[in-house]
Amino acid sequence: MLRLALTGGRGFLGWHVRVLARALGWPEPVLVDRDDLRDDVATAAKLAGVDRVLHLAGVNRGDPREVAAGNVELAAALVRGLRRCDTPPPTVVFANSVQAGNGTPYGDSKALAAVTLAAARPDLVDVELPNLYGEHGQPYYNSVVATFCRLLAEQRAPQVDQDRELNLVHVSDAAARLMGAPTQGPWDADMPGLRVGVRELADRLAGFAAVYRGGEIPPLTDRHAVRLFNTYRSHCFPAHYPLPTVRRADARGELVETVKVHGGGGQTFCSTSRPGVVRGEHFHLAKVERFCVLRGTAEIRLRRVGTDEVVRFPVEGTEPVVVDMPTMWVHNIVNTGSTELLTLFWTNELFDAARPDTWAEAVELTPAEPAVAAA
Structure with missing residues (x-):
């Protein structure tokens, strides 16, 4: 049973971390908000005595300069709090991205954020996450899966302008990896991925929606099918029921x-x-x-x-x-x-x-x- 502290704990990945902590019977994680990160003393107070801090906060979209600066500054703010902390957490985990260092403002800023954290904590657990999907993702922001699910729930058709292969991981699996969760549940900390093209993904979700619209259950042939279906259902609830x-x-x-x-x-x-x-x-x-x-x-x-x-x-x-x-x-x-x-x-x-x-x-x-x- 670990006591966690989370930056970005109110976001998509943060919520799933908190749900999994609830399922495991762990204490409610301490949330380190952006207001806290502006105050080194407040950050240090929230980090004191926890077993593991997960740095989830980040800037994914927006003005390229704000994205680039935001990810680095958030990491630097956490470092300042860690240095002020009398009893710093034994483990610091960074929710990095497979896009780190790819030449984009987002990717390069995530790579620099990792360097910033590792300079203060050489034992940093740096986890590069692929595309995450799951229940209650924000359309047009968290993932294309959330966008497609919301469109289909509103009986609109997803449009695919450019097809490419995705590697999708369910957000609960990513949460388990970051948390160091035991393996006795429906999550998988090895983060098994689903490789699928964008057009194939749209067609698959559209098939789920067409079958489910009549109250029937579509084919749930593997764990990713179940989780994609659950993700779609999260965008239907509660308006589509009973x-x-x-x-x-x-x-x-x-x-x-x-x-x-x-x-x-x-x-x-x-x-x-x-x-x-x-x-x-x-x-x-x-x-x-x-x-x-x-x-x-x-x-x-x-x-x-x-x-x-x-x-x-x-x-x-x-x-x-x-x-x-x-x-x-x-x-x-x-x-x-x-x-x-x-x-x-x-x-x-x-x-x-x-x-x-x-x-x-x-x-x-x-x-x-x-x-x-x-x-």
């Missing part, structure tokens, strides 16, 4: 189509809940999970990890709908009726008690459990 079901009735009774999976399986189970009973109170990092109430009245409640706003979906068995749990959102289902609740659950993978990808947390925060603002 999803309607197909109902058929005749003299014998009714049939409700709840799950249609293209080229895959998973696990389906049903549970009953007495009035007032709450099920869930956890989140997943990679697992796709679907709820469908078949009898009774309930409310499905969800909260993005690191925030305090709760999204609520009232559902009834008389009008069955499905709600898919977005990854990294704490969720539960509450029987709000006076009779027994019957709920169908589906997940894209068989339950593995050794690697359950189920991380306990309550949807409703107490005053003693304040949320940290998400990216």
